[in-house]
Amino acid sequence: MKNLYFKCGTMGSSKSAQALMTAFNYRQKGHNVLLAKPSIDTRDGKDIISSRIGLSAECLVFDRAQNLVQFVQDNGGADVVIIDEAQFCTKQQIDELKQLTLKDIVVICYGLKTNFKSELFEGSKRLLEIAEDVQEFGAVCRCGNRATLNARVVDGLVVTTGEEIQIGGDEKYEAMCYECYQKYQHEKIED
Numbered sequence: 001m002k003n004l005y006f007k008c009g010t011m012g013s014s015k016s017a018q019a020l021m022t023a024f025n026y027r028q029k030g031h032n033v034l035l036a037k038p039s040i041d042t043r044d045g046k047d048i049i050s051s052r053i054g055l056s057a058e059c060l061v062f063d064r065a066q067n068l069v070q071f072v073q074d075n076g077g078a079d080v081v082i083i084d085e086a087q088f089c090t091k092q093q094i095d096e097l098k099q100l101t102l103k104d105i106v107v108i109c110y111g112l113k114t115n116f117k118s119e120l121f122e123g124s125k126r127l128l129e130i131a132e133d134v135q136e137f138g139a140v141c142r143c144g145n146r147a148t149l150n151a152r153v154v155d156g157l158v159v160t161t162g163e164e165i166q167i168g169g170d171e172k173y174e175a176m177c178y179e180c181y182q183k184y185q186h187e188k189i190e191d
C-alpha cells in the first residue's frame with residue numbers, strides 16, 4: 001500500500017505551486033503522473049492548474065459524480081495521482097482515492113482546509129480522517145500573524161453566512177488570522 005497525503009492550507013499558501021512542482025519532480029524521475037482537479041473550480045478555465053507565482057500546467061478535470069478509481073483507469077492509469085483543489089471532492093471520492101493507494105498508487109491531495117465560515121470542506125474533512133500524512137502550509141495575515149482562516153470579504157467586511165461556493169459574485173477571499181477574521185466582521189477594512 002502507498003500513502004494518501006493531504007497538503008492543506010489557506011488561500012495564498014502556495015498549494016497549487018507545490019502541486020505543480022511535485023508533479024514536475026515525479027515526472028522528471030520517470031513516473032507516470034496524473035494531475036487532476038474537480039471541475040467546480042473554473043478559476044483558470046477548465047483544464048489548467050495555475051498558481052499565483054506564475055507556474056501553470058494542463059490537468060484533467062472530473063465532476064462530483066465521477067468514480068475516481070474508474071477515472072484514473074480510463075485515463076491510462078498512473079503511479080502517482082496529484083489532485084489540486086481537493087476540498088471540492090466528495091467524501092466518496094476521497095475514499096476512492098484511498099482505494100487507489102491499495103493498488104500501489106501514491107495519492108497527493110492539495111486543498112483548502114476550511115471554508116469562509118471556518119468549517120471543514122467535505123473533501124478536506126474526509127482527508128483529515130483517512131490520510132496517512134497531513135501537512136499544513138502557512139500564509140501570513142495582513143497584520144503579520146499566521147493566517148489560518150479564509151475570509152470572504154464583501155464591501156470591506158468579512159461575512160460568515162451564505163453558500164459555500166459562490167461563482168461570479170463580488171466577494172474576495174483573504175487568508176486571515178483568527179483575530180482579524182473576528183475584527184473585520186464589524187470594522188471595515190481600509191486598503
Ligand SMILES: [Zn+2]
Nearest residue numbers: 141143177180
Ligand atoms: Zn491578522
